[in-house]
Amino acid sequence: MLAPGPTAAAEGWETVLFGSLDAGAATFLSAGGKVAPGGAGRDGFILLASVGAGHRRERGVCACARLPVVASLTRTTALGAAVVGYQWSHDWGVVALLAGPEGSAEMLSGSAGDLALPARWGLRLHGEVWARPTAETLLQATAILGSSRADAWGRLAWGYRLWGAYLGPEASLFVDRTAYRKWNLGLHATDLALGVFSLRASVGVQLETGRRPGPYLTLAAWRPL
Incomplete structure (x- = not known):
């Protein structure tokens, strides 16, 4: 995430700190910061760094050489990325494109024990749009591609x-090299004010590969400095 949405033009250096929690059958926690040397509401370069960790349960055959076939596994993942790019500010909103390195580490846990997979390094591509088609509406789209976990x-x-x-x-939709798929379909409230923080809360139904549909909850917060 880059910002809560299109903002008024601002001059000078701006930093935004953010964090989010995705809770459901698959859970992920992340935090990071964005720096816009030219200001949040102006055209210019931006830098974005984030770290995160999460876990999910998987069903089916494990093809790992050191881990025998089991009915259920838990995959724990840690990852980080630092991307740089450019944002274009318009009267109707902001568009941003970024790219940079990322790294990830994973561990599989099952009835036969734990297996730490080798760390992976790769490239991340990140794009975002925050648009206000009308004075009272918001349209937001995000797409992230990572090669370290495919x-x-x-x-x-x-x-x-x-x-x-x-x-x-x-x-939202998440896919990776293990043929895992996760759909989230729900409702959100974005740009809620809580003191110096802005918030987003989402609730809905999560559909995962090999599991029954279940509920999910997402909480995100950000604060300009």
């Missing part, structure tokens, strides 16, 4: 300004 994540959300936040539907 994964992709995308989110699309629309909201209408109501009760101090943008309320509306959202959908």
Whole structure:
């Protein structure tokens, strides 16, 4: 994430700290910061760094040489990335494209014990759009591709300004090299104010490969410095 949405033009260096929690059958926690040397609402270069960790349960055959076939595994993942790019600011919103290195480490846990997989390094591509088609609506889209885990994540959300936040539907999809798929379909409230923080809360249904549908909850917070 880059910012809570299109902002008024601001001059000078700006830093935004952010964090998020995705809780469900698959859980992931992340934190990071964005630096815009020219200001949040102006055309210019931006830098984004993030770290995260999470876990999920997997079913089926494990093809790892040191780990025998089991009915269920837990995959724990840690990853980090530092990307740099450019943002274009318009009256209707902001578009940003970034690229840079990423690294990941994974561990598989099952009835036969734990197996730490070799660390992987690769390239991350990151694109975001925060648009206001009208004065009362928000359209947000994010796409992230990573080569260290051969994964992709995308989110699309629309909201209408109501009760101090943008309320509306959202959908996201995550896929990776293990043929794992995760769909999130739900509702979100974006740009809620809580003291010096801005928040996004999402709830809905999570559909995962090899599992029954279940609920999910996402909480995200950011604060300009």
